[in-house]
Amino acid sequence: MNLASTDDFDLDDYLRRQSSTVDQALEIYLRKYPGAQQTIFRAMRYGVFPGGKRIRPILTLASGELFGAPANRLLPFACGVELIHAYSLIHDDLPALDDDDLRRGEPAAHKVFGQGMALLAGDGLLTEAFQLMSDKDATQGVKPELVLALIHELAHAAGVMGLVGGQALDLEAEGKEADLATVEVIHVRKTGALILAAIRIGARLGGATEIELARITRYGEFLGLAFQIADDILDARAETAASQQGETGHKEQKKATYPLVVGIVQARERLGELLQLSLFELEPFGARSLPLAAIARHVAERALSTQA
Amino acid sequence: MNLASTDDFDLDDYLRRQSSTVDQALEIYLRKYPGAQQTIFRAMRYGVFPGGKRIRPILTLASGELFGAPANRLLPFACGVELIHAYSLIHDDLPALDDDDLRRGEPAAHKVFGQGMALLAGDGLLTEAFQLMSDKDATQGVKPELVLALIHELAHAAGVMGLVGGQALDLEAEGKEADLATVEVIHVRKTGALILAAIRIGARLGGATEIELARITRYGEFLGLAFQIADDILDARAETAASQQGETGHKEQKKATYPLVVGIVQARERLGELLQLSLFELEPFGARSLPLAAIARHVAERALSTQA
Numbered sequence: 001m002n003l004a005s006t007d008d009f010d011l012d013d014y015l016r017r018q019s020s021t022v023d024q025a026l027e028i029y030l031r032k033y034p035g036a037q038q039t040i041f042r043a044m045r046y047g048v049f050p051g052g053k054r055i056r057p058i059l060t061l062a063s064g065e066l067f068g069a070p071a072n073r074l075l076p077f078a079c080g081v082e083l084i085h086a087y088s089l090i091h092d093d094l095p096a097l098d099d100d101d102l103r104r105g106e107p108a109a110h111k112v113f114g115q116g117m118a119l120l121a122g123d124g125l126l127t128e129a130f131q132l133m134s135d136k137d138a139t140q141g142v143k144p145e146l147v148l149a150l151i152h153e154l155a156h157a158a159g160v161m162g163l164v165g166g167q168a169l170d171l172e173a174e175g176k177e178a179d180l181a182t183v184e185v186i187h188v189r190k191t192g193a194l195i196l197a198a199i200r201i202g203a204r205l206g207g208a209t210e211i212e213l214a215r216i217t218r219y220g221e222f223l224g225l226a227f228q229i230a231d232d233i234l235d236a237r238a239e240t241a242a243s244q245q246g247e248t249g250h251k252e253q254k255k256a257t258y259p260l261v262v263g264i265v266q267a268r269e270r271l272g273e274l275l276q277l278s279l280f281e282l283e284p285f286g287a288r289s290l291p292l293a294a295i296a297r298h299v300a301e302r303a304l305s306t307q308a
Numbered sequence: 309m310n311l312a313s314t315d316d317f318d319l320d321d322y323l324r325r326q327s328s329t330v331d332q333a334l335e336i337y338l339r340k341y342p343g344a345q346q347t348i349f350r351a352m353r354y355g356v357f358p359g360g361k362r363i364r365p366i367l368t369l370a371s372g373e374l375f376g377a378p379a380n381r382l383l384p385f386a387c388g389v390e391l392i393h394a395y396s397l398i399h400d401d402l403p404a405l406d407d408d409d410l411r412r413g414e415p416a417a418h419k420v421f422g423q424g425m426a427l428l429a430g431d432g433l434l435t436e437a438f439q440l441m442s443d444k445d446a447t448q449g450v451k452p453e454l455v456l457a458l459i460h461e462l463a464h465a466a467g468v469m470g471l472v473g474g475q476a477l478d479l480e481a482e483g484k485e486a487d488l489a490t491v492e493v494i495h496v497r498k499t500g501a502l503i504l505a506a507i508r509i510g511a512r513l514g515g516a517t518e519i520e521l522a523r524i525t526r527y528g529e530f531l532g533l534a535f536q537i538a539d540d541i542l543d544a545r546a547e548t549a550a551s552q553q554g555e556t557g558h559k560e561q562k563k564a565t566y567p568l569v570v571g572i573v574q575a576r577e578r579l580g581e582l583l584q585l586s587l588f589e590l591e592p593f594g595a596r597s598l599p600l601a602a603i604a605r606h607v608a609e610r611a612l613s614t615q616a
Contacts, residue, residue: 040476168348
């Protein structure tokens with residue numbers, strides 16, 4: 001198979017099916033509580049539904065299915081990843097951090113429920129992720145040693161060496177001149193770590209060999225960085241468009257981004273390069289890796305397609 | 309042995325030794341990171357050192373030792389409990405919740421590091437708790453099934469059915485007339501759940517039988533509620549003293565507290581009753597339960613000793 005082409009693969013259909021699977025599972029996991037009409041539950045749900053594209057949990061599914069793992073084995077962990085992503089967005093939008101009033105075109109959680117409740121909803125979702133993954137009914141059939149190792153991997157990715165640490169570096173870099181090394185470190189920790197963990201967790205649940213896991217890990221590292229660079233390019237494009245229309249900019253301070261440091265042309269070159277590198281790692285897996293390849297293309301091409 | 313008397317037990321010395329054991333373990337667990345001079349690490353440490361009395365992790369140790377568990381088996385979980393407690397205090401002090409500028413007489417984390425960094429430090433500590441408890445080196449010798457069950461129990465106590473949910477109810481009750489049932493539910497979830505989990509986790513690590521665990525659970529339930537009522541009484545006393553001296557009150561709104569709902573006299577009666585109930589549950593364990601009995605007395609007696 002030539003992985004340079006994923007044309008015959010219907011990614012839209014694939015993403016639709018997988019995100020619906022993820023949504024159903026999240027729905028079941030979050031429905032287990034009595035008294036769910038309480039504000040905190042509504043605030044937590046608000047952070048989870050409707051979600052975005054569910055790219056992270058879909059990566060767990062795609063990576064696990066590449067190694068033959070059934071969806072029900074993957075879902076508690078895929079959803080754990082998504083709950084952590086959802087918590088991080090709620091906290092990120094708070095005035096103490098990015099101070100964003102909108103999330104996916106809708107009022108941010110703190111605009112709807114107030115800052116205190118939004119803060120607690122984020123805390124609740126983060127805790128819920130670990131409660132879900134340590135639930136022996138949810139993870140039935142997965143060896144406890146492996147469950148623990150996956151919880152540990154995800155906690156590491158979400159914690160001070162990953163997501164939280166990346167956010168902190170990002171916060172400190174605000175308004176300062178950042179160099180490329182700083183931008184990459186922030187990206188790798190803030191965005192890359194969780195994406196990488198999502199992918200590795202799937203592969204580990206599928207029983208990938210060490211060599212296979214090493215390949216999947218490199219794919220995940222390239223994809224994680226590509227993901228954030230693509231976002232940066234799209235943000236820069238949106239900002240340019242907004243300022244051309246005389247609209248007021250984002251409330252947040254200038255962030256350390258790829259296009260800001262190396263320019264849009266080089267950012268796009270780097271993105272194209274990362275896409276090729278990620279696809280290269282998938283080659284030995286052949287057609288089974290079509291979903292992962294198509295996702296990588298999809299992530300990169302939204303930012304490569306047109307000029308800013 | 310007559311548990312009505314714990315006079316011969318040197319609680320001060322016991323608490324000093326145990327809190328020093330906890331501090332040393334926390335120091336080791338938090339020291340594992342490279343680049344620890346980064347602000348986020350300093351903010352996380354600031355939330356942990358110097359701590360308060362370390363009552364929660366000491367309860368895990370005391371409960372575990374009652375059933376013969378060695379300290380090294382208990383410490384990862386005792387410290388997990390304390391990290392969760394530390395995170396909750398940092399978030400609680402933020403302007404979005406209680407808006408407290410001081411914590412144990414020192415500037416709150418958000419006054420030192422800013423709100424964004426304090427928010428992230430709390431997130432980091434919560435995540436770190438789960439990373440620590442899922443670390444197979446740290447929990448060596450404990451069966452993976454049990455490790456998972458304890459992580460699950462602690463996540464439940466920290467989550468939306470426990471600490472986070474209690475905080476949310478407390479936030480919603482602010483400035484409203486609360487009845488006794490509401491106050492008890494808030495207390496049980498906000499304070500009681502984590503104390504109960506701390507105690508139960510120790511007993512489970514010590515291999516308590518089901519009957520023993522049921523007793524220890526009741527002890528923990530009584531103690532958890534007693535703990536918060538005692539705090540409420542002490543707070544009410546401090547506020548009365550402050551207002552007599554013409555000092556401005558607390559920044560936060562009136563909270564739902566026991567003395568506010570039933571009056572200080574009845575609150576104190578209820579506290580005395582809870583103390584007796586908790587001690588009663590310990591009787592079958594004899595002298596081995598002296599530390600737990602002395603801690604219960606200590607918790608209650610600070611609020612029973614003098615008139616408000």
